[in-house]
Amino acid sequence: MQRYFIEKDNWYDDKIQIVADDYHHIVHVMRMEEGDTLIANRHDGQSAISRIKRIHETVVEAIVEKWLHEESESPINITIVQGLPKGDKWELILQKGTELGAAHFIPFQADRSVVKWDHKKLKKKLPRWQKIVKEASEQAHRTKIPQVDSVITMTELINESVSYDFKFFAYEEATREYKSFKLHNYFSKIQEGQSVIICIGPEGGFSDKEANDLKNEGFQAIRLGPRILRTETAPLFVLANLSYYFEEMR
Amino acid sequence: MQRYFIEKDNWYDDKIQIVADDYHHIVHVMRMEEGDTLIANRHDGQSAISRIKRIHETVVEAIVEKWLHEESESPINITIVQGLPKGDKWELILQKGTELGAAHFIPFQADRSVVKWDHKKLKKKLPRWQKIVKEASEQAHRTKIPQVDSVITMTELINESVSYDFKFFAYEEATREYKSFKLHNYFSKIQEGQSVIICIGPEGGFSDKEANDLKNEGFQAIRLGPRILRTETAPLFVLANLSYYFEEMR
Numbered sequence: 200m201q202r203y204f205i206e207k208d209n210w211y212d213d214k215i216q217i218v219a220d221d222y223h224h225i226v227h228v229m230r231m232e233e234g235d236t237l238i239a240n241r242h243d244g245q246s247a248i249s250r251i252k253r254i255h256e257t258v259v260e261a262i263v264e265k266w267l268h269e270e271s272e273s274p275i276n277i278t279i280v281q282g283l284p285k286g287d288k289w290e291l292i293l294q295k296g297t298e299l300g301a302a303h304f305i306p307f308q309a310d311r312s313v314v315k316w317d318h319k320k321l322k323k324k325l326p327r328w329q330k331i332v333k334e335a336s337e338q339a340h341r342t343k344i345p346q347v348d349s350v351i352t353m354t355e356l357i358n359e360s361v362s363y364d365f366k367f368f369a370y371e372e373a374t375r376e377y378k379s380f381k382l383h384n385y386f387s388k389i390q391e392g393q394s395v396i397i398c399i400g401p402e403g404g405f406s407d408k409e410a411n412d413l414k415n416e417g418f419q420a421i422r423l424g425p426r427i428l429r430t431e432t433a434p435l436f437v438l439a440n441l442s443y444y445f446e447e448m449r
Numbered sequence: 450m451q452r453y454f455i456e457k458d459n460w461y462d463d464k465i466q467i468v469a470d471d472y473h474h475i476v477h478v479m480r481m482e483e484g485d486t487l488i489a490n491r492h493d494g495q496s497a498i499s500r501i502k503r504i505h506e507t508v509v510e511a512i513v514e515k516w517l518h519e520e521s522e523s524p525i526n527i528t529i530v531q532g533l534p535k536g537d538k539w540e541l542i543l544q545k546g547t548e549l550g551a552a553h554f555i556p557f558q559a560d561r562s563v564v565k566w567d568h569k570k571l572k573k574k575l576p577r578w579q580k581i582v583k584e585a586s587e588q589a590h591r592t593k594i595p596q597v598d599s600v601i602t603m604t605e606l607i608n609e610s611v612s613y614d615f616k617f618f619a620y621e622e623a624t625r626e627y628k629s630f631k632l633h634n635y636f637s638k639i640q641e642g643q644s645v646i647i648c649i650g651p652e653g654g655f656s657d658k659e660a661n662d663l664k665n666e667g668f669q670a671i672r673l674g675p676r677i678l679r680t681e682t683a684p685l686f687v688l689a690n691l692s693y694y695f696e697e698m699r
Contacts, residue, residue, distance in 0.1 A: 205524055219636035225647045233514070271675045271676050294679075295679075295682050295685075296679050298676055298677075298679060298682050299674075299676070299678075299682070299686065300674075300676060300696055323612045335591070338677065338679065338680065339676040339677050340676060341676060365661075370481065371550075381697045381698065381699075382693065382694075383698040384695050423691045424549075424550075424689075424693075424696055424697060425521045425696055426521050426548055426549070426550060426590060426591060427548075427588065427589050427590045427591040428548050428549075428589065429545075429548060429588065432545050432548050432549070432685075435545075435682075435685055435689065436549065436689045436692070438691055439685065439686045439689030439690055440690070440692075440693040442674045442686070442690075443632065443633070443674075443689070443690040443693050443694065444693065446631075446674055446675055447632040447674060448497050448631065448633040448689065
């Protein structure tokens with residue numbers, strides 16, 4: 200059944216009004232009619248099978264028939280901070296990272312990021328990124344859409360990080376040096392309901408200064424398995440690992 | 450240090466001859482000179498720091514200086530069989546799957562594969578696929594290049610599968626139906642040194658007939674986490690999960 204994320208303001212108890220892109224999708228792409236059903240996702244992560252009551256000129260009216268109790272959200276709250284990569288890799292990370300359960304994505308202007316985005320360019324990009332995570336959430340049967348922020352600096356990253364229970368950064372040197380410090384030593388300390396922020400460098404990795412700044416702010420350097428991963432593979436590995444431990448083992 | 454996979458026939462005890470693309474890369478891309486060092490990977494997975502002795506017109510001659518004892522290969526032998534996906538997704542799977550430790554990739558002509566490749570087209574594709582996994586192996590610091598096969602049919606898949614210790618297929622129904630049968634119940638039975646074959650459907654998933662055939666041949670239906678993954682995300686999730694359990698937990 201097709202799934203839609205309906206904004207807070209369009210819920211009136213068990214009645215829903217569906218507008219804009221989702222209206223278009225229901226009426227013109229799916230060609231649904233009055234009496235058809237869909238899954239409506241509410242802002243708080245609840246979802247319900249809902250039946251279309253009326254199709255107006257710009258609004259689909261639907262009514263909740265049955266609340267679902269889906270468990271497709273990770274029991275931990277995961278934020279991916281990614282050094283801006285080249286090309287369309289950031290969009291790949293947003294799409295796949297949403298499938299793999301991330302709650303929040305933040306791009307980071309790293310010392311070695313080849314890409315630099317000015318405010319004008321970013322203003323155009325952000326709605327596109329939000330569309331990617333919304334569509335990926337629908338496809339993956341998630342009940343919450345991840346948050347995507349605009350690009351931040353190291354200072355902003357450090358301010359952002361203070362509220363998290365666990366802070367990590369992927370460090371290529373850690374793959375080589377600390378053979379005995381396996382990832383599970385760190386991940387096994389996380390409890391359900393806690394928040395985790397994980398920083399990944401761009402193609403060239405973190406600069407020495409960035410690595411030192413992160414360490415000084417209490418970020419733990421981690422290795423991501425015994426092989427060297429590309430920047431866009433690293434967040435997917437982390438997310439899949441956390442999913443295995445928190446969703447497929449216990 | 451730059452890493453090269455040197456074919457069996459070009460090893461003479463501790464002497465190595467490097468030719469063709471790798472010759473070009475050393476001489477014209479890296480602009481190395483006599484006396485410079487590189488890492489040479491031998492067909493059996495051993496690797497060694499080697500020093501360039503002479504650069505001839507079409508051959509670089511190098512000598513092993515120090516054998517390395519790298520542990521970048523998975524302790525289990527993982528084969529990914531993938532229902533042929535659309536576009537360039539197969540190439541994404543080859544690249545990322547190599548980073549994540551797969552030993553063997555086999556594309557499968559599934560009932561719902563939109564793409565059909567004839568022999569002429571395949572003849573062109575296979576060398577390209579092998580180049581992708583070779584380059585990804587170098588980048589990921591692997592010591593063995595994964596094997597890539599040409600496209601197979603269901604009958605060939607079943608013949609291929611008889612030699613494996615564990616046989617799985619990703620089944621969307623398993624994500625929905627068997628909430629209690631988590632992935633770790635299956636993966637925790639695998640021992641180091643054993644072989645695992647994992648089949649992933651194309652975009653539309655496996656047909657009922659394919660799912661039945663696989664079940665009848667002893668393939669276990671597994672879920673890949675609580676969310677619905679795209680066909681190209683599924684093998685990466687499986688590989689990252691096996692890496693976490695076999696490489697980052699024990």
